[in-house]
Amino acid sequence: MTDFVTRFRTRPRSDRKVTYLPDGRPAVELTHLELDRRARAVGSWLTGAGMAGRPVLLLYPTGLDFLVAFLGCLYAGAVAVPAPLPLSAASRVDRVNRLVEDSDARMVLTDEAHVAALDGLSARTFTEAADGGSWEPPEVAADTVAYLQYTSGSTSHPRGVEVTHGSLTHNLELFRRISGAVPVRRIGGWLPHHHDMGLVGLQLQALHAEADLVLLSPEAVVARPIRWLRAISDHRVDWTVAPDFGYAWTTRRVSDEELVGLDLSCLTMAVSGAEPIRIATLDAFAARFARVGFRRTALNPGYGLAESTLVVTCTSRGLGPAVRSFTSGSLAAGEVVPTSDGGGVPLVGCGEPDAMDVRVTNPATGVEVDDGTVGEIRVAGPSLAAGYHGDPAATRATFVTGPDGRWLRTGDLGFLLDGQLYVTGRLKELLIVRGRNLYPQDIESSAREAHPAAGKGAAFGVRDADSAEHVVLVQEMRRASQGDAREFADVVLDAVTRQFGVSASVVVVRSNAIRHTTSGKVRRGHMRDLFLDGGLSVLHSALSPAVATIVAAPEEVHV
Amino acid sequence: MSDEVLRAWLVDAVAGYLALPPSRVGTDVKLRSLGLDSAHAMGLCVDVEERWGVLVEPTLAWDFPTIDAIAAHLGGLIDRP
Numbered sequence: 003m004t005d006f007v008t009r010f011r012t013r014p015r016s017d018r019k020v021t022y023l024p025d026g027r028p029a030v031e032l033t034h035l036e037l038d039r040r041a042r043a044v045g046s047w048l049t050g051a052g053m054a055g056r057p058v059l060l061l062y063p064t065g066l067d068f069l070v071a072f073l074g075c076l077y078a079g080a081v082a083v084p085a086p087l088p089l090s091a092a093s094r095v096d097r098v099n100r101l102v103e104d105s106d107a108r109m110v111l112t113d114e115a116h117v118a119a120l121d122g123l124s125a126r127t128f129t130e131a132a133d134g135g136s137w138e139p140p141e142v143a144a145d146t147v148a149y150l151q152y153t154s155g156s157t158s159h160p161r162g163v164e165v166t167h168g169s170l171t172h173n174l175e176l177f178r179r180i181s182g183a184v185p186v187r188r189i190g191g192w193l194p195h196h197h198d199m200g201l202v203g204l205q206l207q208a209l210h211a212e213a214d215l216v217l218l219s220p221e222a223v224v225a226r227p228i229r230w231l232r233a234i235s236d237h238r239v240d241w242t243v244a245p246d247f248g249y250a251w252t253t254r255r256v257s258d259e260e261l262v263g264l265d266l267s268c269l270t271m272a273v274s275g276a277e278p279i280r281i282a283t284l285d286a287f288a289a290r291f292a293r294v295g296f297r298r299t300a301l302n303p304g305y306g307l308a309e310s311t312l313v314v315t316c317t318s319r320g321l322g323p324a325v326r327s328f329t330s331g332s333l334a335a336g337e338v339v340p341t342s343d344g345g346g347v348p349l350v351g352c353g354e355p356d357a358m359d360v361r362v363t364n365p366a367t368g369v370e371v372d373d374g375t376v377g378e379i380r381v382a383g384p385s386l387a388a389g390y391h392g393d394p395a396a397t398r399a400t401f402v403t404g405p406d407g408r409w410l411r412t413g414d415l416g417f418l419l420d421g422q423l424y425v426t427g428r429l430k431e432l433l434i435v436r437g438r439n440l441y442p443q444d445i446e447s448s449a450r451e452a453h454p455a456a457g458k459g460a461a462f463g464v465r466d467a468d469s470a471e472h473v474v475l476v477q478e479m480r481r482a483s484q485g486d487a488r489e490f491a492d493v494v495l496d497a498v499t500r501q502f503g504v505s506a507s508v509v510v511v512r513s514n515a516i517r518h519t520t521s522g523k524v525r526r527g528h529m530r531d532l533f534l535d536g537g538l539s540v541l542h543s544a545l546s547p548a549v550a551t552i553v554a555a556p557e558e559v560h561v
Numbered sequence: 562m563s564d565e566v567l568r569a570w571l572v573d574a575v576a577g578y579l580a581l582p583p584s585r586v587g588t589d590v591k592l593r594s595l596g597l598d599s600a601h602a603m604g605l606c607v608d609v610e611e612r613w614g615v616l617v618e619p620t621l622a623w624d625f626p627t628i629d630a631i632a633a634h635l636g637g638l639i640d641r642p
Contacts, residue, residue, distance in 0.1 A: 224600050225607050251600060495593060500623055503599030546596035547581060
């Protein structure tokens with residue numbers, strides 16, 4: 003298989019372009035041909051600077067400079083490390099410092115506008131070498147690392163997934179299969195380029211599929227989601243991607259007046275992934291925008307994770323979401339029984355395994371279970387990443403090599419039925435809110451630093467009946483008899499919600515209430531069970547309405 | 562425009578972001594305890610600017626954590642007839 007770089011390099015088209023639509027300013031455009039020329043100039047410069055084989059941290063705002071820098075790195079054989087631009091808050095600078103340290107980055111690149119602000123990191127802009135027109139990138143091997151995909155902005159737990167040129171190419175090819183007989187013509191979206199779905203699902207896919215790309219910034223779309231729909235309609239976008247949150251927020255925020263003149267009939271692929279997919283979201287979006295030509299069959303639920311580059315399975319173009327209902331008792335028991343009666347729990351299929359092998363296994367034994375039995379999802383195939391950068395122990399534990407090949411333990415729970423993959427929960431302690439990964443360790447450390455009386459904490463996610471995930475923190479308060487637990491909860495919640503931008507619930511408990519293993523590891527799953535079952539001795543609790551509803555609901559809803 | 566009009570408008574707006582009935586949105590409780598997150602807070606800024614014609618900081622809902630506090634803050638900014 004010709005690798006992504008070679009394929010793009012061989013025939014960059016002058017009749018395809020990448021467009022960034024900045025808010026309130028004129029659009030910025032580059033043809034694929036111009037993009038290739040500029041990336042070669044940067045690649046030549048990076049090679050001259052000795053960056054081949056070395057990690058280069060990319061801190062860019064939304065725009066085309068990122069793509070030039072990213073491609074330049076790949077051309078030069080440097081390891082691109084896309085990361086969020088640390089804006090203003092001093093607390094975020096230590097996060098970047100940890101990324102520089104963890105990735106062993108030898109250079110930090112940014113754009114003109116941010117050089118001064120990132121002075122402390124010795125950030126610089128790229129140079130476009132004069133010989134870019136004649137410089138040819140060296141060939142790269144399939145197992146060479148192309149970039150590091152950090153799976154969260156975690157400070158305590160930075161984890162760079164090593165995506166190779168081979169795995170990237172295979173995953174991009176997988177998208178072509180999902181597209182079917184009709185190749186994608188124009189991709190549009192707003193997911194950040196440091197997110198796997200924004201990087202691979204939008205930007206790189208457009209280059210690989212010889213499609214146009216229309217980019218918006220996440221900030222602009224979150225503020226006014228109509229911008230996303232307007233871009234789709236105006237530019238005749240046929241493919242977009244977003245997490246569930248994007249579809250839900252857009253449905254709620256776009257007014258009737260804003261729909262005037264909109265035509266979404268061009269959209270034939272609207273991929274939903276990166277977080278639990280809610281049927282209510284898909285239904286509401288399809289119903290809301292049917293009047294402007296949106297078709298429900300254009301919704302394409304998918305499942306993936308950075309450890310598999312991006313996508314594992316995705317509903318193919320034209321099929322629409324596959325929804326089936328199961329008895330709630332059977333879901334709770336882990337042996338699903340489909341039902342057609344109205345009281346069943348509807349689940350959305352994430353597509354049929356195709357180019358990547360999928361197995362559902364008993365989490366304890368690793369033995370494959372029967373169809374319809376809930377277990378841990380394991381994945382094998384050429385899209386699998388090489389591992390975690392600089393962390394051979396985590397790599398061995400997650401990418402398990404046995405006599406039957408190399409299998410990724412996804413840490414996600416689900417089942418296969420009639421060829422369709424359903425994702426039902428999570429074994430790993432990661433939380434996913436609005437498509438963003440949050441590590442419990444980070445929430446716990448933010449809480450600990452928020453108040454002098456804060457002791458140990460346990461953060462975990464709980465899901466409502468509609469699969470939306472909510473953050474809960476069980477937090478020890480030291481010398482509780484001398485303090486005000488309500489005030490304490492307030493201070494802790496302020497810190498957590500400000501730092502992570504998510505809604506959270508807190509339960510204040512006495513010292514030594516948090517259980518841990520003999521090795522000192524917090525037993526988050528156990529604390530979660532105690533919380534849901536009312537088994538905690540609570541000093542004060544501040545629950546969001548959604549979490550309060552979950553706690554009050556009958557047992558079997560606690561998936 | 563009275564403070565009551567502004568407060569009622571804020572209650573409806575917040576209830577809309579959070580998909581809660583307005584009766585569950587108290588004006589003296591912290592918005593984040595109702596589940597308000599950074600996306601909702603951004604929506605609030607946009608709506609305040611559009612409806613009331615005043616520019617507000619994106620941190621509005623964190624700097625003025627209750628509807629009462631936001632109403633008091635905006636009341637000072639909005640031109641009264």
